[in-house]
Amino acid sequence: xxxxxxxxxxxxxxxxxxxxxxxxxxxxxxxxxxxxxxxxxxxxxxxxxxxxxxxxxxxxxxxxxxxxxxxxxxxxxxxxxxxxxxxxxxxxxxxxxxxxxxxxxxxxxxxxxxxxxxxxxxxxxxxxxxxxxxxxxxxxxxxxxxxxxxxxxxxxxxxx
Numbered sequence: 001x002x003x004x005x006x007x008x009x010x011x012x013x014x015x016x017x018x019x020x021x022x023x024x025x026x027x028x029x030x031x032x033x034x035x036x037x038x039x040x041x042x043x044x045x046x047x048x049x050x051x052x053x054x055x056x057x058x059x060x061x062x063x064x065x066x067x068x069x070x071x072x073x074x075x076x077x078x079x080x081x082x083x084x085x086x087x088x089x090x091x092x093x094x095x096x097x098x099x100x101x102x103x104x105x106x107x108x109x110x111x112x113x114x115x116x117x118x119x120x121x122x123x124x125x126x127x128x129x130x131x132x133x134x135x136x137x138x139x140x141x142x143x144x145x146x147x148x149x150x151x152x153x154x155x156x157x158x159x160x
Contacts, residue, residue, distance in 0.1 A: 006070050007077045007089040007123070012113035016074075020067045023060060031057045070112055084158045087131045089123050094155040095131070098139065103154070108132070 008016070031053060038050035077090055087093055092107045106121045108131065114122040122128050130142035134153050142149045 004073060006074045006110045006112060008074050008110045008113060009090065010076050012110060013071070013074055013076050016067060016071060016112055020064065020071065023064050023067070027060055031060055074110075084156050085135055087134045087153065087156055088158075090158055091131075092157045093131055093153060095140070095151040095153050098150040098152055 034053040035050065035057065038047055038053050041047060041049065084091070087108065089108050089110065092105060094103065094105045096103045106119050106127065108123045108128050109120045111122040111124050114120055114125070123132060126143050130140045130151075131153070134140050136153050136156055139150055139152050142151060
């Protein structure tokens with residue numbers, strides 16, 4: 001498994017840590033209880049409940065392992081240490097689509113903190129990758145499923 005560094009805010013890291021702890025304690029306990037209940041119902045070779053509970057356990061363990069890997073490779077970023085002259089992680093970027101003339105604003109965050117409803121997009125998303133390193137006034141060519149979208153960077157702020 002490749003070690004991909006995730007740049008996260010302190011808030012995002014703490015949220016991930018809390019969620020991981022919940023999975024390890026509460027959810028593991030629930031799955032173990034489901035397996036125990038299914039085991040009590042007799043023949044395991046034809047027990048669909050048992051199979052479903054074991055599958056749920058496998059998926060839970062996979063999720064826990066993935067979250068632990070993200071946390072192990074996490075780097076906490078403080079907005080006060082960042083340069084707002086170019087787009088970096090934690091930048092809030094105001095941009096204008098040159099084709100539609102529509103203005104939009106997004107904050108670039110790590111993949112685990114991305115939330116489109118909150119206008120937080122991953123630095124690994126097509127838009128995030130297209131914006132990284134750009135300065136105010138520059139035009140970014142962003143590859144989308146509908147083709148190349150050109151946006152002009154209007155403003156860059158660092159969220160603290």
